[in-house]
Amino acid sequence: xxxxxxxxxxxxxxxxxxxxxxxxxxxxxxxxxxxxxxxxxxxxxxxxxxxxxxxxxxxxxxxxxxxxxxxxxxxxxxxxxxxxxxxxxxxxxxxxxxxxxxxxxxxxxxxxxxxxxxxxxxxxxxxxxxxxxxxxxxxxxxxxxxxxxxxxxxxxxxxxxxxxxxxxxxxxxxxxxxxxxxxxxxxxxxxxxxxxxxxxxxxxxxxxxxxxxxxxxxxxxxxxxxxxxxxxxxxxxx
Numbered sequence: 670x671x672x673x674x675x676x677x678x679x680x681x682x683x684x685x686x687x688x689x690x691x692x693x694x695x696x697x698x699x700x701x702x703x704x705x706x707x708x709x710x711x712x713x714x715x716x717x718x719x720x721x722x723x724x725x726x727x728x729x730x731x732x733x734x735x736x737x738x739x740x741x742x743x744x745x746x747x748x749x750x751x752x753x754x755x756x757x758x759x760x761x762x763x764x765x766x767x768x769x770x771x772x773x774x775x776x777x778x779x780x781x782x783x784x785x786x787x788x789x790x791x792x793x794x795x796x797x798x799x800x801x802x803x804x805x806x807x808x809x810x811x812x813x814x815x816x817x818x819x820x821x822x823x824x825x826x827x828x829x830x831x832x833x834x835x836x837x838x839x840x841x842x843x844x845x846x847x848x849x850x851x852x853x854x855x856x857x858x859x860x861x862x863x864x865x866x867x868x869x870x871x872x873x874x875x876x877x878x879x880x881x882x883x884x885x886x887x888x889x890x891x892x893x894x895x896x897x898x899x900x901x902x903x904x905x906x907x
Contacts, residue, residue: 699790700763704728705749705777707735709769710828713812715743717792718765726762729754749777755784763790766808766826771844771862774826778808789826800837818855836873848885860895869904 701724704714711728718725719741728740729749738745746754758764758781766777766789781787789808793799797815806825811817815829818837828846835841836855845859848867853859855873863877866885871877876892883889884900884907893899900907 699723700761701726702763702765702790703746703754703758704765704767705789706730706767706773707732707740707745710767710810712740714765714767714792714810715741717794717810717812720795721793726757750780752784755780758785758787763787765789765792765810767792767810769828769846771846774808774844778826812849824861830867842879 702718703726704711707728707730715725725743727744727746729747729751730736730745731748735745736747764781764787766774768774768777778789781789791805791808792810794811794813794815796813797811797817799811799817800819800821802819803817803821803823805823805827808826809823811829812831814832817835818839820838821835821841823841824843826844827841829835830847830849832850833847833852835847835853838856839853839859841859842861842863844862847853847859847865848869850867851865851869853865853871854875857871857874858876859865860877860879860881862880864882865871865877866883866887868886869883869889871883871889875889877883877889878893878895878897880896881893882898883893883904884898887900887904888902889899889904898907899905
């Protein structure tokens with residue numbers, strides 16, 4: 670059986686993830702969570718934690734108009750830079766940064782590390798299918814229907830949206846984002862901060878450079894350099 674359900678394999682990840690300085694937390698036995706950000710990835714993250722029977726204390730959100738409201742019966746507590754809320758995060762409460770803007774996600778990830786000496790937890794849907802040989806770090810989000818193949822190595826703060834497939838021996842860098850139902854071929858390298866649009870196909874062995882962007886539905890059959898945007902079938906620079 671090439672893939673095993675994530676919950677079956679949480680002990681493997683805790684004992685065998687060697688690619689990162691700190692071992693990642695998994696969702697089994699996790700502390701209650703505070704989610705940074707309502708908009709963007711906030712609601713999907715809330716659904717993932719609920720599906721895993723994880724208590725979510727509430728959201729922290731910059732938009733003051735959302736303070737003291739509720740999202741699916743979960744309160745929006747206040748501002749994510751409020752020390753009164755930040756001090757809750759630590760040994761008994763974890764955090765997940767759910768902003769989809771990488772600049773904002775980087776800011777709050779740094780804030781958590783500097784103020785609370787913690788890394789964001791992972792948000793992994795119970796319907797994600799992850800090979801037992803996969804390695805990954807902190808702050809990642811894998812949504813429903815994601816399939817991740819053997820020997821894939823992923824860094825930190827990666828977003829993989831619903832139904833995306835990562836084939837064997839691929840490598841995914843920090844803060845990369847993979848759109849819904851995208852396919853990353855075997856032995857591909859997706860560098861830091863790269864964006865792969867929904868439904869895009871990256872054929873095997875291709876490198877997508879740092880900060881590169883691949884448009885939705887594109888077919889990529891050649892390497893994409895750093896900071897370049899491509900689109901089309903086959904994908905061309907735009």
